[in-house]
Amino acid sequence: MWAYFTRRVLIAIPTLWVVITVAFFLMRLAPGGPFDQEAPLPPEIMANLKAAYGLDQPLWWQYLNYLGGLLQGDFGPSFKYKDFTVTELIGQGFPVSIQNGVAALTLTILIGIPLGAMAALRQNSSADHAAMTVAMTGIVIPNFVVGPLLALVFGIWLKETVFALPVGGWNNGAFENRILPVICLALPFIAYVARITRASLIETLRTNYVRTARAKGLPFRMVVLRHAFKTAMIPVVTYLGPATVFLLTGSMVIETIFSLPGIGRYFVQGALNRDYTLVMGVTILAASLVIFLNLFVDLAYAWLDPKVRYE
């Protein structure tokens, strides 16, 4: 177990290094720089600006400098948001994105798993078909469609009623401001988790040990809760690793639609403004999150499934 854990961490470091290096050199390959404007700056000012941001140094020196900064948690200055370092911007944006992500995951677990389990226990009933049709719809209609539609319904059509909800802004995290973004972020997860739970529980209920448990006279409820459920959750837990990636990309969409000050929106804005350091900072943060959450999921996997042993 420990050997496995150490090896995974040791693989994570070069992976992260590859991400950083590729991102760094891709950004430097870009034609046009962050200080290009419609009216070109006088060459002296340009030279001063470049010197201020260290862009006049040789490339390898910039690269080493950047790596050194990263080790100390310094992502460099933002090129567009003057007076801010990327670390500060991420420090502001990250809590917003994390709060939304955790809220969406909680909703997923509270709705998706029971929905899928219900469908599995009543397989091929009309309730099952209804639940799975809803789930399919949730997967197929992307959240950049659901978001504007929700805004249209709750922000405009129901504007004069009690159901009206704010459709933009963070307002220091007011509850009403979070409802629509979190629902929008959670919908595809709920749908996926419901489908995975259903398929996995149906398969588990057909196994021999479940039949044994039933044959020795345990009530069905006990069989499902005590015997089948834990095993059936394995694919769901496996899905949570990739789900973090979806959460991150989902946050780009919902933060743009609902104008929330999270890292997803900083990333999109940074990409559109060629704010290289900001884009790289968010990419590196996202990559580390994905790598370490995947590791965490793999460890949880070993705990759930006694057949899985890491060496």
Next chain:
Amino acid sequence: MSDAPVTSNLRVPHSDALDKAADVEGRSLWQDAFRRMQANRAAMASAIMLIVLAVVCFVGPLFVPWTYEEIDWDLLEATPPNFELKHYLGTDSLGRDMLARLLQGGQVSFMVGILATSVALVIGVTVGAMAGFIGGRVDQFLMRFVDVMYAVPLMFFIIILMVVFGRNFYLMFLAIGFVEWLTMSRIVRGQTLTLRNKEFIEAARASGGSTTSIIIRHIIPNVLGVVIVYVTLTIPQVILLESFLSFLGLGVQAPMTSWGALIAEGAQEMEITPRTLILPAVCLSTTLFCFNFLGDGLRDALDPKDR
């Protein structure tokens, strides 16, 4: 089982048995799959719907009096559907014909779907078949590489690529294709591993086939079923990815458009004209729905597990 029926079977006159045997026609795996597919109404309806949508998107613009970039200078604002002016679905806020733009957006979506998936298909099948068939160091190296790529949030890299190299249409196909081949290669590798030790591969090798020819002649045709299923499920993912990029303003360049870009434009104007949001949203969702149903249907038809 008792002996009686067996002996009675044996007593059937020889000629009769031969006649019966002649009547039974052999069915190939593909014919079998096609039959199962036809029985699945949702999948068949989806397939027909997709063909209709694709034909309308590619042929339809010939019959629409406006092009996607043409501005109707008499309007210059969003107008509801107007048959006299031949704007059958109205215009957007710049006075461009909605129907023409929807069809053009559909062309982009279908093209991205098919071209980017082809890129993913070629890379994925080549890498997967090589890793699975050659094995050893090659397999180790290729699969570790895939593992590393999996751990990277590739969406971020596609966006960086679009920023660095400009919003180039073909670059987008390549970038998306380069991302989507990972799962394909794993699936093909798994299938190849099970095929590798089969007798017919051994026979091919014994009769002097080279590695390349065995992969092309024997391995690839045998993994085709699984690959087709996965391709059908990759196309909607790719279409979604392109729409996502276009929605964020990082996809196709104006005045060209795609369903994702139309949704983004529509979202800006939904207070005044919900139509500009709902029309592309319905088109995109229907297409994704159909591809998913078709993929599920194909899986049921081709998956060896359920046979």
